[in-house]
Amino acid sequence: MAKQNTVFKDAYNRCLKVLAETSSLPSEPELGQVLGVSRTTVRAILGRFEEAKLITWDKRKKIVLRQPRPDDYFPTEETDSLAEIIERSFMRRILAGGAEPGMQINELELAREIGTGTTSVREFLIRFSRFGLIEKRPNSHWILKGFTREFALELTEVREMFELRSAASFVALPDSHSAWQELSRIEALHHEILADIDNRYKEFSELDERFHLLVHKSSSNRFIVDFYDIISIVFHYHYQWNKTNARQRNARALEEHLAYIEALRSHDAKRAEEACRRHLRSARETLLQSIP
Amino acid sequence: MAKQNTVFKDAYNRCLKVLAETSSLPSEPELGQVLGVSRTTVRAILGRFEEAKLITWDKRKKIVLRQPRPDDYFPTEETDSLAEIIERSFMRRILAGGAEPGMQINELELAREIGTGTTSVREFLIRFSRFGLIEKRPNSHWILKGFTREFALELTEVREMFELRSAASFVALPDSHSAWQELSRIEALHHEILADIDNRYKEFSELDERFHLLVHKSSSNRFIVDFYDIISIVFHYHYQWNKTNARQRNARALEEHLAYIEALRSHDAKRAEEACRRHLRSARETLLQSIP
DNA sequence: AATCTGTCTATTGTGGATAAAAGACAAATA
DNA sequence: TATTTGTCTTTTATCCACAATAGACAGATT
Numbered sequence: 001m002a003k004q005n006t007v008f009k010d011a012y013n014r015c016l017k018v019l020a021e022t023s024s025l026p027s028e029p030e031l032g033q034v035l036g037v038s039r040t041t042v043r044a045i046l047g048r049f050e051e052a053k054l055i056t057w058d059k060r061k062k063i064v065l066r067q068p069r070p071d072d073y074f075p076t077e078e079t080d081s082l083a084e085i086i087e088r089s090f091m092r093r094i095l096a097g098g099a100e101p102g103m104q105i106n107e108l109e110l111a112r113e114i115g116t117g118t119t120s121v122r123e124f125l126i127r128f129s130r131f132g133l134i135e136k137r138p139n140s141h142w143i144l145k146g147f148t149r150e151f152a153l154e155l156t157e158v159r160e161m162f163e164l165r166s167a168a169s170f171v172a173l174p175d176s177h178s179a180w181q182e183l184s185r186i187e188a189l190h191h192e193i194l195a196d197i198d199n200r201y202k203e204f205s206e207l208d209e210r211f212h213l214l215v216h217k218s219s220s221n222r223f224i225v226d227f228y229d230i231i232s233i234v235f236h237y238h239y240q241w242n243k244t245n246a247r248q249r250n251a252r253a254l255e256e257h258l259a260y261i262e263a264l265r266s267h268d269a270k271r272a273e274e275a276c277r278r279h280l281r282s283a284r285e286t287l288l289q290s291i292p
Numbered sequence: 293m294a295k296q297n298t299v300f301k302d303a304y305n306r307c308l309k310v311l312a313e314t315s316s317l318p319s320e321p322e323l324g325q326v327l328g329v330s331r332t333t334v335r336a337i338l339g340r341f342e343e344a345k346l347i348t349w350d351k352r353k354k355i356v357l358r359q360p361r362p363d364d365y366f367p368t369e370e371t372d373s374l375a376e377i378i379e380r381s382f383m384r385r386i387l388a389g390g391a392e393p394g395m396q397i398n399e400l401e402l403a404r405e406i407g408t409g410t411t412s413v414r415e416f417l418i419r420f421s422r423f424g425l426i427e428k429r430p431n432s433h434w435i436l437k438g439f440t441r442e443f444a445l446e447l448t449e450v451r452e453m454f455e456l457r458s459a460a461s462f463v464a465l466p467d468s469h470s471a472w473q474e475l476s477r478i479e480a481l482h483h484e485i486l487a488d489i490d491n492r493y494k495e496f497s498e499l500d501e502r503f504h505l506l507v508h509k510s511s512s513n514r515f516i517v518d519f520y521d522i523i524s525i526v527f528h529y530h531y532q533w534n535k536t537n538a539r540q541r542n543a544r545a546l547e548e549h550l551a552y553i554e555a556l557r558s559h560d561a562k563r564a565e566e567a568c569r570r571h572l573r574s575a576r577e578t579l580l581q582s583i584p
Numbered sequence: 585a586a587t588c589t590g591t592c593t594a595t596t597g598t599g600g601a602t603a604a605a606a607g608a609c610a611a612a613t614a
Numbered sequence: 615t616a617t618t619t620g621t622c623t624t625t626t627a628t629c630c631a632c633a634a635t636a637g638a639c640a641g642a643t644t
Contacts, residue, residue: 002603003627007431027618038606039619059619060613082628108595117629118596119411123418130422132514139299139596139635154513161453221446222424223519230515294633295597319588330636331589351589352643374598400625409599410626431605431626 010079011035012045016068019054025062082116086124089114091233094133094144096241101146105134131230147234149291156284159231160277163212166219167260167276171267179218180265186211187261190254197251204250205239211257215264235287242290249286256282302371303327304337308360311346317354374408378416381406383525386425386436388533393438397426423522439526441583448576451523452569455504458511459552459568463559471510472557478503479553482546489543496542497531503549507556527579534582541578548574 014035018025025031031042046062049055052072056063090110093099111121125142128134133151134142145151173179189207193200209232216228239246256279263275306327310317317323323334338354341347344364348355382402385391403413417434420426425443426434437443465471481499485492501524508520531538548571555567 002601002629003605005604007605029618040605040607043619044605106595119628119630122596123415123627126415126418130518132518140637141595151514154515157513158515161457165453221449222443223446223450223522226422226424227515294599294631295635297634299635321588332635332637335589336635398625403599409597411598411600414626415597432607433625 004082006079006081007037008041008044009074011037011041012048013073013079015045015049016054016072019049019064020068023064025055025064027060082120083124086114086116086121087128090124090128091237095147095237099144099146101144101148103144103146105142105144107142131233147291149288152284152287152291155230155234156280156287158227160280160284162219162224162227163215163280164273164276166216166224167264167272168269169220170215170218170264171269171272173218179214182214183261183264186214187258190258190261194251194254197247197254201247201250204254205236208235208253208257211261238287238290244290252282253279253286296370296374298371298373299329300333300336301366303329303333304340305365305371307337307341308346308364311341311356312360315356317347317356319352374412375416378406378408378413379420382416382420383529387439387529391436391438393436393440395436395438397434397436399434423525439583441580444576444579444583447522447526448572448579450519452572452576454511454516454519455507455572456565456568458508458516459556459564460561461512462507462510462556463561463564465510471506474506475553475556478506479550482550482553486543486546489539489546493539493542496546497528500527500545500549503553530579530582536582544574545571545578 015031018031018034025046026034028039028042028046031045032039035042035045046055046057049062050057053065054068054072055065105125107118107121107125111118114121125134125136129136129142132154133145133147135145136142170179186207189203193203193207212231213225213228216225219225256275260272260275260279263271266272307323310323310326317338318326320331320334320338323337324331327334327337338347338349342349345357346360346364347357397417399410399413399417403410406413417426417428421428421434424446425437425439427437428434462471478499481495485495485499504523505517505520508517511517548567552564552567552571555563558564
């Protein structure tokens with residue numbers, strides 16, 4: 001197999017949803033726009049729709065024949081890109097599994113285990129290396145540096161520098177900037193989740209990322225924004241595998257966010273800095289507590 | 293060709309220098325240690341030495357027969373790794389050539405031009421993407437973001453944050469730390485070059501990197517140290533292709549370094565910060581002036 | 585007893601092949 | 615005239631093969 005047609009399958013599934021809401025599909029370029037794929041893929045989808053008797057397709061006429069059924073969808077396992085599969089598989093090994101710092105990482109073995117070619121694994125490791133958790137010995141293996149206390153401290157040190165700088169930029173944004181609207185939406189979501197915290201505390205992780213990314217983006221600095229990828233991936237997997245006191249921790253973080261948001265809104269640099277520091281300090285504690 | 297034997301050729305050349313200074317070579321593991329290669333490569337080198345009648349080799353006895361001649365060495369073009377070749381070729385295109393921001397980068401075309409396989413180019417681009425100069429459109433081409441004024445400003449903003457933080461760590465290092473000795477060696481080199489500036493100003497680039505890397509390392513933060521790679525590569529190529537007033541610029545930077553070094557030695561955080569700021573400000577100016 | 589060598593195996597680096605996906609262009613259509 | 619479609623070409627993502635290189639282990643040597 002040269003390439004998995006995951007782009008096709010994922011777009012096919014999303015196109016089924018479009019189909020469910022209309023009686024005839026739009027033009028090929030328009031569909032491509034909506035689905036974020038090329039016309040080649042759109043045409044492949046339409047062809048398959050026709051085979052499945054979901055539509056009739058004659059040039060510009062694409063008439064919906066029936067609603068999609070659950071079994072019309074491709075299973076979600078088949079729509080994940082190879083890169084996502086490798087990432088998940090790898091992160092499980094190093095964050096959840098008992099992976100010792102200093103351990104060797106073997107491209108071939110990893111590839112065999114995941115059931116994929118070495119090239120993909122290799123490219124993943126190269127991309128992943130910028131997160132500072134692994135290191136390459138040229139002409140030889142990779143070394144796992146490990147998700148250690150030092151790693152967490154180094155990560156949060158830079159995070160704090162960057163976020164303080166970003167928060168300072170944020171308060172200086174003109175009122176007309178779209179970030180303020182996004183901030184309001186985020187704030188509203190905080191209130192919603194807090195009002196039903198027992199059931200919805202799991203939504204925090206995603207909201208947390210959305211909020212901090214918004215703050216970082218106001219730095220208008222690609223290095224600061226890109227760095228947030230590292231924080232993001234670490235916290236993402238950290239939340240997934242460390243669920244002790246999740247409800248309580250998340251509730252506290254939500255409250256801190258609200259104070260932080262209010263401080264940003266005040267346009268008062270001093271207040272924003274304080275609120276930011278307070279939140280980052282407790283975020284760091286939370287992260288450190290989860291490391292043995 | 294599956295793999296260029298550049299490791300062998302480079303180690304061979306370096307081994308010729310070892311051979312020139314002795315009448316019999318040490319054991320295979322020891323040679324491997326010295327050259328930084330595996331025993332397999334050492335044995336390949338010894339075998340070739342024997343063929344070239346440079347030594348006789350019988351188990352532990354490796355007796356030198358004659359001194360190496362210039363034509364015993366492999367030409368330097370053949371000892372560069374593929375990654376180095378691709379990097380140079382690519383940097384020439386984007387920094388020196390008239391590469392417009394927004395331009396598409398085509399893996400296949402780049403590979404053809406450099407005369408190499410696509411895999412190597414692809415891996416290079418992935419590694420290079422962390423420098424923030426290119427960006428990938430999934431399933432499609434890369435986009436050149438360009439060595440623009442914004443890029444330089446974003447780079448220097450982070451650089452200043454990191455270097456100020458590092459300088460603050462530096463002054464707090466205990467006197468017993470090896471960084472102080474390295475600092476002295478670097479300082480001495482500054483004086484040497486300044487004393488003969490007209491002939492030796494070109495050595496500045498390398499010394500500059502050595503000095504700032506030393507400072508960054510005292511942060512003990514992998515993200516700060518790794519970030520210096522970006523600064524390093526940008527300044528490296530910048531120095532190569534922008535030689536207007538090089539002598540004068542370098543002389544000034546050397547003087548600033550000396551003041552900065554003295555301030556670090558004083559263990560006075562305030563003084564170090566001021567000297568650091570002063571130097572970084574002029575480094576930024578220099579970089580900005582070279583961008584249209 | 586410790587190190588070195590001979591031999592063998594495993595892994596990495598790199599080019600090449602191929603299906604999936606993107607994209608270009610002219611003819612068709614509204 | 616502006617889109618849309620049909621057709622065709624190019625590029626990317628991925629697997630595989632193979633030489634270079636690293637590394638393991640037992641027997642030889644000091």
